[in-house]
Amino acid sequence: MPVTMDTLVSLSKRRGFVFQSSEIYGGTGSVWDYGPLGVELKQNIKRLWWRDFVQSRADMVGLDASILMHPMVWTASGHVDKFTDPMVDCHECRHRFRADHVDARPWTHYCPATKGNKFVIPAGEACGHCGARRTLCPECGKGELTAPRQFNLMFKTFMGPVEDEAALTYLRPETAQAMFVNFDNVLQSMRLKLPFGIAQAGRSFRNEITPGNFIFRTREFEQMEIEDFVNPHDTVEGRPADEWWHDRWIADCMAWFRRYGLREENLRLREHEKAELAHYAKRTVDIDYLFPIGWSELMGIANRSDYDLKQHSKFSGKSLTYFDEERKEHIVPFVVEPAAGVDRALLAFLADAYQEEEVRGEKRVVLRFHPELAPVKVAVLPLLKKREEIVRTAHGIRAALSRHFRVVYDDTAAIGRLYRRQDEVGTPYCVTVDVQTVGDRDKGESGDGRVTIRDRDSMQQVRVPEGELLPVFRGLLEDGDWGAVVARFGGVTADAGRSREGDP
C-alpha cells in the first residue's frame, strides 16, 4: 500500500525529520522546520547533487548569490509583470484559492435531491444524486467565487531604513536569475568555454496562494538550479546544441533520482503543452513523481533560449555575450535549466523509502534510504550497558567513525527495540559490541576484538574485526554491497534471536 501523507507527517515529527514552524504558536501551514534528522537528510541531498553535478564535472562551476537582489533584476526577468497566479475568493467563507487548482480539489455540496444533505465529492466529479457539478466554493459549498484576479507571488520588502517605493525590493522567487546577472563575472573570472554551467543551491520565497501538502508547496523553500549555457550555432550529433543538451539533462536528472532510490514506476516525464510554456521557454519537460497526493512536479527542465541574457543586457545596458573564437563573432548563449526543489526531493525520497513489513509476526517500519542519503550511517549499540568495557568500546567506535560520517550511540533500550528505532529512521548499519568482543576478565577470558554489523535491509549480521570497521563502512556507504562483506567475513546470522531476547 502506498504511504499516506499523514503517515509521513507523523513519522517526520515523531522522529525529528520535520516540524511545523512556530508550532507552539499554533504553527503555520506554509513553512516547516527541519529537525535533527531532517537537516542531515537535506544536507545529504544537496551534497550529493553538488558532488554529482558540480564537483565531478569539468564543465560546471558553482555560485552562492544573495537572496536580495537589485529590484530591476525582477523587472528584466519578467517576474514583476508575469510571476502571477490567478486567485479567486469565496464571498461567503473568504477562503482563497488558486483559480487553476479549484477543480482539482474535492468539493462540498448541499444536494437539493436529498433535502440538502451535505456531501464531499471527489475532485472533478458530479454529484451522484442530482448530477450537479461544482460552481460554488469547494470549501464551504455555499459562497460564489469571485472572478480570477492576478496575484504576484513575490514577497516584497524594503532595503534600508525608509519604507518607500524607492527602497522596494523582493525576496528572490528563484535562484536562477543570479546566474544570468553574474554570467559575465563567472565567464571572465573562470575563463570558461561554451558549453558550461553555473550551479547554485539556496533559498527561494513564493507567496503561494494555496501552500500545503506538507513540504510539497511552501512559501520558503530551497532550490538546486543549474543554468547550462550552450552555443546555439553548435550542433551535437546533427542536432542544435541546446536541444541535444536539453535531452541530455532530462536523462541525467532522471538517472540521478533513480540512482538514489526513487523507483522507476514512481517517475514519469511530462512535456509542457505549447500554451502552458512560460514566456521564456522554448521547451519544458517536468519530472513528475507519484507523491502521496498523486502525480506532481518534482523538478522542471526548461530550454530558456537566450531570453534571460538578452533581457538583462537590455535592462542593465551591459553586454552579456560570448565571443565565439571559431566563427569570430559575439553570440548570446542559449541556456538549459534543470531546476529541482530540495524539499520536494526530500519528500519523494522519504515517501519512496517508507516501507511497512511483517517480520516474525511483528510490524517493522523501515526507511530504505540509499546509504548515502541516510541521515545516520551507523548506530553503535552496546549489548549490555552495565558492562563498562562494552560501553567504553562502543563509545570509542562511535568517536572514531564520527570523524568520517554521522554515527550515533544509543543504549536507552534493549537491542531489539534499538534496531527497530534505527530501521524507522533509515540507518543502514548498526554495530553491536558484546561480551565476546571485550572478553570476561572475571573468567580470565580475553575478547576476540570483533563486533557485529547488522544490515538494515536483510537484517543479517556479520562479525568483523573492530579495526576493519572504517574500510568496511567506507565501501558499504559507497556501493551498499552487503554481499561483498558477507563473502569476505562469512558467518552470517539473522538478528532474530538476539532482538527477541533483548526485547523488554
Ligand code: ATP
Ligand atoms: P509549481 O508548478 O508546482 O508551482 P513551478 O513549475 O512554479 O512549480 P519552478 O519555478 O520550475 O516550479 O521551480 C523549480 C522547482 O522548485 C520545482 O520543480 C519544485 O521542486 C520547487 N518548488 C517550486 N515552488 C515550490 C514551493 N512553493 N514549495 C516547494 N518547492 C517548490
